[in-house]
Amino acid sequence: MKTNLQEVRLGAFGVGTLISLIACGTSATGTLDDAGTTSDGGLLVDAAVDAAPDVATIADGGSLPLPAPISLRKCATSGRGAIVGDVCYLITPAEAGLTPGGSGAGEDQYALRPTANSRGKLLVFLNGSGGSPRGAVTSPDKNFYVSGRDAGLHVLGLSYRSDKAIGQLCAGSDSCFEPARETILKGQFQGGAPADLQGIASDEGVYARLYAALRILAASEPNGGWNEYLTPGVGAESSIAWSKILVSGHSQGGGHAALIGRDHAVDRVVMLSSPCDATRNDAPASWLTKSASYKTDPALNYQALGAPGDTICPSYAAAWLALGMPAGARRADATVCASSAAHGATLACTENAPAWGAMLR
Numbered sequence: 001m002k003t004n005l006q007e008v009r010l011g012a013f014g015v016g017t018l019i020s021l022i023a024c025g026t027s028a029t030g031t032l033d034d035a036g037t038t039s040d041g042g043l044l045v046d047a048a049v050d051a052a053p054d055v056a057t058i059a060d061g062g063s064l065p066l067p068a069p070i071s072l073r074k075c076a077t078s079g080r081g082a083i084v085g086d087v088c089y090l091i092t093p094a095e096a097g098l099t100p101g102g103s104g105a106g107e108d109q110y111a112l113r114p115t116a117n118s119r120g121k122l123l124v125f126l127n128g129s130g131g132s133p134r135g136a137v138t139s140p141d142k143n144f145y146v147s148g149r150d151a152g153l154h155v156l157g158l159s160y161r162s163d164k165a166i167g168q169l170c171a172g173s174d175s176c177f178e179p180a181r182e183t184i185l186k187g188q189f190q191g192g193a194p195a196d197l198q199g200i201a202s203d204e205g206v207y208a209r210l211y212a213a214l215r216i217l218a219a220s221e222p223n224g225g226w227n228e229y230l231t232p233g234v235g236a237e238s239s240i241a242w243s244k245i246l247v248s249g250h251s252q253g254g255g256h257a258a259l260i261g262r263d264h265a266v267d268r269v270v271m272l273s274s275p276c277d278a279t280r281n282d283a284p285a286s287w288l289t290k291s292a293s294y295k296t297d298p299a300l301n302y303q304a305l306g307a308p309g310d311t312i313c314p315s316y317a318a319a320w321l322a323l324g325m326p327a328g329a330r331r332a333d334a335t336v337c338a339s340s341a342a343h344g345a346t347l348a349c350t351e352n353a354p355a356w357g358a359m360l361r
Contacts, residue, residue: 064232066219067097075110082140085149087224088112089217093159096212098203103161107132109209110157111217112149113224119152121267122229123246123360124210126158126253128273129165133157136250138348144248144272147356153246154225156213160184161204166252169194172280178287181259186237206256211236242266246360250347251276251313254304258288258323261296269296270359271304271316272346278315290324298323303359305346307334312343331355 075088090108094100110133136144148155170176179192187205189198217226233239242264249257254274261269277285302325306316320330336342337349
């Protein structure tokens with residue numbers, strides 16, 4: 001049986017609490033795979049607050065007042081994790097108003113936006129196991145985030161609770177994968193999820209982190225277009241304008257992106273070296289089989305990139321087939337550069353920038 005319990009940690013964070021106003025191998029940069037072994041890591045990388053109307057008059061997608069604005073920190077333009085070009089901010093979940101003690105609440109999240117030709121859509125990126133949003137930044141001027149901004153997208157590299165590898169937690173148990181992922185997305189323990197996730201806090205989940213980040217960005221840069229990705233709703237998950245979202249991720253994060261696409265009608269799903277959920281017989285987890293429950297059609301709106309020789313996530317190609325993705329959306333030919341192993345190459349190797357751009361256009 002192949003080793004498929006891993007998903008890399010090219011980025012990792014936790015979340016905080018819901019805002020009270022409502023609410024896999026080695027890679028270029030050194031992270032953890034979803035089985036818990038050392039793999040790809042991340043690279044790291046002050047803005048005056050725009051003159052804004054009274055925050056009490058600014059609505060959360062049209063219904064709730066936004067939090068008080070903060071001074072957004074600009075991304076460094078040199079050194080570890082640097083990103084060049086406008087516009088790029090760093091913001092932690094704690095700065096967005098969530099619990100400072102949450103998993104990864106002190107990690108920098110990346111927020112980029114185009115200065116012209118905005119498409120009015122947001123690219124959300126979810127890192128792999130044990131990583132952080134910084135893991136997507138392998139070059140200041142050529143990385144996954146910059147590819148999104150160059151394609152006219154707002155971009156948000158999100159921190160969430162990703163310290164545990166899904167493959168290691170579920171160990172090939174088909175009934176474990178879906179509730180494990182739902183637990184991490186919602187920040188609420190789901191029946192059937194592994195016991196290690198029982199202590200998750202609501203504000204450590206993907207939905208709470210995304211909602212909080214968008215709210216503080218909308219309040220702090222009111223002319224930046226961030227408010228377009230919020231909509232009136234009850235709770236974080238229902239307050240995201242999903243139809244305007246491209247959800248993406250590497251390894252564990254790519255699996256989350258696939259599940260978000262099943263549960264919400266998003267603009268697009270982009271998966272790098274993923275999904276990795278597979279049974280002990282190396283068959284894709286049953287939730288990855290396309291069905292009427294998919295609110296985003298994988299045959300039309302799922303894109304994926306994998307590398308040959310990926311021993312951490314050897315089942316990704318079978319998962320793409322189970323999803324019903326057409327041949328043109330299944331790219332299994334990512335370049336593996338000298339600084340990365342196959343699993344991390346889809347995110348760490350800048351030679352794959354043309355493929356990133358093609359999937360995001």
